[in-house]
Amino acid sequence: MSSDIAVGIFLQRLLHEKYMEDSKVDVLLQSVIRGVGLNFTTKSSFIQYANNLLSDVGFMLVRVIVAGKRYYSLKDLDSINIGESMQSENAVYLLSQDDLKTPTRKLRDLQNSELATFTQNSTLSESRHVTPFKLYGSKFTNTELIIFIDCINTIIETGKPLSLKNNGTLNTWCYVCSKRSLIDDSAQFALFCRFERKKWLEYEDSGTSIAPGIRFYFVCL
Numbered sequence: 701m702s703s704d705i706a707v708g709i710f711l712q713r714l715l716h717e718k719y720m721e722d723s724k725v726d727v728l729l730q731s732v733i734r735g736v737g738l739n740f741t742t743k744s745s746f747i748q749y750a751n752n753l754l755s756d757v758g759f760m761l762v763r764v765i766v767a768g769k770r771y772y773s774l775k776d777l778d779s780i781n782i783g784e785s786m787q788s789e790n791a792v793y794l795l796s797q798d799d800l801k802t803p804t805r806k807l808r809d810l811q812n813s814e815l816a817t818f819t820q821n822s823t824l825s826e827s828r829h830v831t832p833f834k835l836y837g838s839k840f841t842n843t844e845l846i847i848f849i850d851c852i853n854t855i856i857e858t859g860k861p862l863s864l865k866n867n868g869t870l871n872t873w874c875y876v877c878s879k880r881s882l883i884d885d886s887a888q889f890a891l892f893c894r895f896e897r898k899k900w901l902e903y904e905d906s907g908t909s910i911a912p913g914i915r916f917y918f919v920c921l
Contacts, residue, residue: 707750714761714774719914722763722770766914843880844891848900850876852912861909864892873910 710728714720720728729746751760754774762775840848851873855862858871866874866885877888892910895901904911 707753710746710750711774714772719764719771719773722772725772771914840894843882844894847877847880847882847891848895850879851901851910852916855910855912861904861911863909865908 726743729743747761754760759774761772764771764773851862854871854876860871862876863869863872866872869875873892874885874888877883877891882888882891892901896903896913899913899915901910901916902913903909
């Protein structure tokens with residue numbers, strides 16, 4: 701019973717954070733184990749125990765390496781193609797620095813959602829329907845979500861980060877925002893800052909360009 705409580709506390713924190721760096725997992729596990737009086741010999745044994753419980757409901761903990769950093773995330777077993785030999789603490793999805801700059805998919809996991817319709821028909825931009833991004837705790841309007849999708853698709857198509865500078869080309873944050881009627885420079889930058897704080901987007905090239913943030917990969921991996 702104490703072991704199950706420990707797993708529950710750990711998962712509550714992980715679900716709140718959406719993803720967690722490996723070093724933070726170590727600290728959290730130490731606190732949880734002390735709090736419930738358990739003595740798991742290794743972090744691996746705790747993760748394996750948690751996965752044994754989670755597998756009954758179709759989930760597992762996986763580690764994802766992004767730009768050399770290790771993160772833990774909760775994954776739906778139906779959404780990932782892994783064998784029984786991979787269902788352990790050692791299951792790792794490796795994303796390189798190039799993957800950060802040039803994602804290999806266009807939000808494929810969201811193609812069946814209303815977001816696919818939003819990208820095809822801008823007249824739906826003010827629809828009040830709930831989107832998957834809002835389900836992940838983000839507070840963005842539908843127009844702002846379309847801007848995010850346009851940004852990601854531009855990065856995918858060009859294979860380069862999106863420039864923050866308004867240099868008169870199509871591959872800029874200014875152009876992506878203006879296309880959706882967000883014209884004011886300060887409003888454009890404020891929107892990017894909100895996406896950056898929520899880890900949907902991040903700075904690239906010493907702060908002059910935009911790349912997908914870490915949360916993008918955990919939602920769409």
